[in-house]
Amino acid sequence: MTAAVPKLRIRGLRKSFGDKRVLDGIDLDVMPRTSMVVIGGSGSGKSVLLKCVLGLIQPDAGVIEIDGQDVLRMRRADAEAARARIGMLFQNGALFDSLPVWENVAFGLLAQRRIDRRAARERAGEILAQVGLAASVGELSPAELSGGMQKRVALARAIAAQPDMMFFDEPTTGLDPIMGAVIDGLIVDCVKRLGSTAVAITHDMASARRIGDAAAMIHRGKIIWSGPASALMDSGNPEVDQFTHGRREGPIQMELRR
Template sequence: MRDEARPANGSPAIAAVPKIRLRGLTKRFGDKLVLDGIDLDVMARTSMVVIGGSGSGKSVLLKCILGLIEPDAGSIEIDGQDVLKLDREAREAVRNRIGMLFQNGALFDSLPVWENVAFGLLARHKASRAEARARAIEVLAQVGLAASVGDLWPAELSGGMQKRVALARAIAAQPDILFFDEPTTGLDPIMGAVIDGLIVDCVKRLGSTAVAITHDMASARRIGDRAAMIHKGRIIWEGPATALMDSGNPVVDQFTHGRREGPIQMELRR
C-alpha cells in the first residue's frame, strides 16, 4: 500500500478533490457502445488533453460533461458534486461556469463580432449592452484583436481570426472550466501554434481548468499538462502530455506517430 503524504505535523494529508471526476461513464446509441465506463480525473488549474481516433467518443464525452447528452450510467462530479443528481436550475448554474470553444468556431453570422463575444453575458442578463460591448473589446484585446474588429461580421474574418473571436467568447464570462473541441482544425501550422499559445495564456490568466480534444499531437503537447487516450470507449492511457510521443503503450504510440501498422490496424482488419 502506498504511503500517504503527511504534512509537517504528521497527520495524514487530505487528497485534493478533482475539479472534474468521471466514474463509470457509459453512453450507448442504439447497438453502438460509445463510452464504456470512462474513469478520468482532471485536477483544478490543469489542462487535460483527450486524444483518440475518429468516432472514439471524444466529442460525446465533452457533450456529456456539458449536459448536452445524458449518459446512460456513471457519475460526473464537478468540485465533488455529482451534476447528474442536480435539478435543472442547479445544473444550469454549473453550465454557466463553463466556457466552450467549438471546433469550427460556431459564431453567429447574424451578429457582429462584439455581440458574438458578449453573447453569454447578454443572454444571461449579466451586463447592459454598453457594459457587454466594453467587456467584448477588452477580451478581444486579450486574444490579439483590435477594438475595430468588434464591429465586423464573422464572414469578414479569416479562419484564424474567427478562432480568436470564438476563444474570446469562451473566456468572456471568466469561466473556471474551459472546453476546447479540436481548437486547431482548419488552421495552418503557424496559426495553430498562435491559437495554442493564446489558449495557454487565457487558461493561466483565468486560473481555469481546461479539457481539450484534438487529433493534433503538436497542439496536444503545447496546451496539455496531462493527456489521456480513449480507445474502444475506455481510457487506455493517461500521463504527462510531454510523454505522448513516447508513452510505452503500443496503441497510443501507433496513434500519436500515425503508423499504418500496429494494434489499431489489426483490429480494423477483422
C-alpha cells in the first residue's frame, strides 16, 4: 500500500527580506480534499508563505510540490499551468475596481480563453448565485458593494474556474462576526462542492475552527505545531495555547514599539 501524495508539500522553505528572515525552513503537508488552517501572529510569515506557493514571491530556498511536482524547478509555463489551478481569496478582496462585478468574477475564465464575453456574463450570474448574490449585482462596480459583498464577489472570482486548490488569506478580516460566519460557511460549502483542497491563513480562531480540518501554527518563520483543527484550543503546545486563548503572558513575547 502506497502512502497518499500530499496535494501540497513544502519542505525547507526559506525567505528573507534584507536581514529579516521571514520564513526559516517551513515544512508543511496538505493532503488532498482537506482544509488546512495556518494560524500565526501578525508578521509571522503567513502571507509570505502563501505568496511563495502562488509564485508571487520567489523563495530563497526550499521545495514546493503541487501534486508531487516541484513548481520551483519546473519550466515556467508548466509552473504557471500548475498555479492556474489555484483559486485565491485575498485579504481585502483585491477586486479590479475598473471592471464591473461580473467581469471580476469571470476574469479568470476570460483570461484563459475558456469562454466568450456573453457566456462569461451568464456564467458570472450563476457563480454569484452560489455565493448568495443576485445576478443583478454583476452590473455594479466593486466600489458600490459593502465589505461583506466584496468578500463574496472575491470568493466567487476564486471559485469561478473550479480550482482544485484554494487559498484564503484572512477571509474574515474587517467583517462583523455574523458576516464572518456567513463567509466561512460559504468557503466550506464551495470547497466541499468543488472537492478542492484548501489552505486558509487566519488569526481568527472562530474562523479557523469553522473552516479547518487540519491546522498548523507558524511562529518566527517555522511551523511549530500541526494537528487536527479540533485540537487547536487544547493543543498542549504552550505557544499555540497562548495564541489561541489570546493570553498576554506566555512564551510568545510581542514586540512593543513606542
